[in-house]
Amino acid sequence: MDHEVLYQAIFHRKSVRKYDSTPLTQEVLDALKGFIAELKPLIPGIKTEVKLLPQSIVKTNAPQSLCIYSEKKDGWRMNAGFLMEQIDLYLSANNIGACWRGGSKPAKGSVQMPQDMVFVITLCIGTPAQEMHRANVAEFKRESLNTISPVSDLYHVLEAVRLAPSALNKQPWYFSGSADRIIVSRKKSLLIDKMNQVDIGIALCCLWLSLLHQGKEAAFDFTPSPVPDKHIFMANVNVL
Numbered sequence: 727m728d729h730e731v732l733y734q735a736i737f738h739r740k741s742v743r744k745y746d747s748t749p750l751t752q753e754v755l756d757a758l759k760g761f762i763a764e765l766k767p768l769i770p771g772i773k774t775e776v777k778l779l780p781q782s783i784v785k786t787n788a789p790q791s792l793c794i795y796s797e798k799k800d801g802w803r804m805n806a807g808f809l810m811e812q813i814d815l816y817l818s819a820n821n822i823g824a825c826w827r828g829g830s831k832p833a834k835g836s837v838q839m840p841q842d843m844v845f846v847i848t849l850c851i852g853t854p855a856q857e858m859h860r861a862n863v864a865e866f867k868r869e870s871l872n873t874i875s876p877v878s879d880l881y882h883v884l885e886a887v888r889l890a891p892s893a894l895n896k897q898p899w900y901f902s903g904s905a906d907r908i909i910v911s912r913k914k915s916l917l918i919d920k921m922n923q924v925d926i927g928i929a930l931c932c933l934w935l936s937l938l939h940q941g942k943e944a945a946f947d948f949t950p951s952p953v954p955d956k957h958i959f960m961a962n963v964n965v966l
């Protein structure tokens with residue numbers, strides 16, 4: 727896996743909502759499968775499986791979908807977001823259109839659920855029938871750095887994280903603590919609480935890639951730290 731390619735993709739990716747019917751070639755699908763086999767988990771103890779399914783099973787406007795299934799252990803939705811964001815960035819870097827789909831599940835009874843796992847989320851994919859890259863950062867609608875973190879020493883790292891995709895573009899993340907030990911929390915939301923857990927995994931993937939770009943490593947731990955009012959603790963990131 728080329729982390730720098732994924733990192734650079736953060737600055738150009740966008741959700742693709744128009745697809746043409748040209749199928750992805752077997753060669754492209756084989757390379758994607760190889761990439762999926764190498765994904766880095768956020769929480770290694772959680773078993774997951776990614777399935778490639780056709781439009782007849784997952785109803786979206788794309789010809790195919792990647793659906794992730796997971797064991798239900800602490801942090802499972804966040805872990806799924808972390809894994810699937812690596813795929814989202816790989817697809818963008820390889821000119822394959824993709825869009826996260828919170829509401830699109832495989833039709834009931836159509837897929838054998840992997841043992842002890844449940845469906846988490848879908849990324850629909852296909853040949854784009856629209857511009858699929860942003861030319862520059864000004865094209866992103868995102869919060870400013872000082873809205874998502876008071877730690878100004880981290881702003882060069884958080885610039886990439888700020889651009890991460892999130893359900894309804896709510897950007898529920900908040901980064902407190904210090905430049906050596908970042909505390910990641912999410913805003914409380916009753917409406918899209920489950921999706922917000924996936925969102926934090928997506929942001930942590932961008933944070934991990936951004937730290938690698940800076941020549942640093944991220945070591946995650948999940949021992950609760952204090953977080954601001956109306957926020958929920960998600961992770962500590964120790965910067966090495």
Ligand SMILES: Cc1cc2nc3c(=O)[nH]c(=O)nc-3n(C[C@H](O)[C@H](O)[C@H](O)COP(=O)(O)O)c2cc1C
Pocket residue numbers: 739740741743825826827828829830847890891892893894895921924925928
């Ligand atoms: C967890 C999650 C669920 C999402 N669900 C949907 C969805 O059901 N339908 C949709 O059109 N977009 C969905 N999106 C895409 C977001 O609306 C999109 O990422 C956000 O508006 C930012 O735009 P961008 O991806 O083009 O940067 C979802 C994104 C995430 C991260």
